[in-house]
Amino acid sequence: QVQLVESGGALVQPGGSLKLTCTGSGFSRGSYAIGWFRQAPGKEREGVACISVGRDITDFLPFTKGKGRFPISRHITENTAGLQRNTPEPEDPALYYCAVRARQCSWQFGEFHSWGQGTQVTVSS
Numbered sequence: 707q708v709q710l711v712e713s714g715g716a717l718v719q720p721g722g723s724l725k726l727t728c729t730g731s732g733f734s735r736g737s738y739a740i741g742w743f744r745q746a747p748g749k750e751r752e753g754v755a756c757i758s759v760g761r762d763i764t765d766f767l768p769f770t771k772g773k774g775r776f777p778i779s780r781h782i783t784e785n786t787a788g789l790q791r792n793t794p795e796p797e798d799p800a801l802y803y804c805a806v807r808a809r810q811c812s813w814q815f816g817e818f819h820s821w822g823q824g825t826q827v828t829v830s831s
Contacts, residue, residue: 708732708820710740710804715825723792726825728804730785738806740787741766741818742778744827746800754778754802756811757787764811794829801826 714726728740741756743766753766755778763778778789787804802825805818812818 708738708806710806710820710822712802712804712822712825715802715827717828717830718794718798719830722794724790724794724798724827724829726789726802726827728787728789728822730787730806733785733806735785737809739809739811740804740806741811741815742787742789742802742804743815743818744798744800744802745824746797749800751803751815753813753815754789756807758811759809762811764813766813794827796829799827799829 709731711729712726713729718724728742730740736759739756739758742754743751744754745751755766756764757778777791778787791798803821805821807818
């Protein structure tokens with residue numbers, strides 16, 4: 707049975723960094739792409755980024771001028787995927803989830819499954 711556990715959510719201070727980890731179990735290495743998603747209060751869940759078995763990255767968040775992407779990394783040997791941003795954006799506070807999909811990433815979020823419980827990120831003002 708595939709299980710995912712998110713960790714690393716916390717209160718981030720101004721100038722601090724945001725680093726999340728998704729740890730997977732119950733599946734063999736190289737089976738699933740791992741995606742990160744988030745949901746802020748009163749808003750719909752949105753995709754953040756995804757990394758495939760071959761470590762191809764899909765950025766779900768729009769890349770707008772003056773704002774960087776949300777870097778995602780993957781430790782293939784440990785079935786984990788990390789998400790890190792050195793300078794959190796005002797829209798980053800949310801409940802962050804990870805989920806998996808067979809091998810490749812997709813914009814069809816309904817194809818992801820085995821969602822974790824989420825980890826809360828708060829950015830202090």
